[in-house]
Amino acid sequence: MTIFSKIIAGEIPSYKIAENDKFYAFLDIFPLVEGHTLVVPKVETDKFFDVADEYMSEYLVFAKRIAHAIEKAVPCNRIGVSVVGLEVPHAHMHLIPINSANDMNFANAKLKLSPEEFKKIQDRIIKELR
Template sequence: MTTIFEKIIAGEWPGKFVYADDLCVVFATKAPIRPGHVLVVPREVHDAWTDMPEDLAAHLMKVGHRIGKAQLGVYECTRIGLEIAGFEVPHAHLHVIPLRDENDLVLAEATEVSERVLESTMQALRSALEEQGHEANVPLTIDSPALS
């Protein structure tokens, strides 16, 4: 079975991308908990975080760290949260979320936002990543052409 994340990465379904490398991609969730909430998704499909090889899991954490540093400079937040749940989609992924307090870590509180809101919040994060020297990993466009 093909997951929604595979379809987004392949460009078959829309996605708002802020980061991509050979091992993973980062894109907006259409139902964020807070502005700037993104998903760090490995290109390889692994059902759960614990199914991934350790080096891939470490790479996702490294990318999540880069994203979090950029989020701190862009969004109204005091901390960056990281959540690994995996119930929504059977494809391991990290939620990287700008937080005001620990109540912002409740995935059940996520609500869908407009394309315009997603576009503007992700453009701000893309700019911050470029300013931090990660421009080589910021895709040329925010919309998801196939990233394979």
């Protein structure tokens, strides 16, 4: 069981943004920028392009709604999408508010946010989903 499956199961707390029967979105706890969100399928699949065909279009549609909410909640030019998948063997998509391509550089220092700061970001994004 991956750390993402434990988050989805509620065994590890997260700053949940949205979920449905197939996908779960939550704030990255090591964000590159405020609003950096992970979107994962509930079915464990190691590699992104091994996600079942019948899930792939739904995955993108689920992420699209969240990306629009993040873009409204966090000042940015657009939402960047990254699929790296090296750190956790569970397919996941990063939705990252960006103003330049360098905002998506995973070698950049990660933000250190307090639980209160994460909660405020979470609340702003969820408000935009409604």
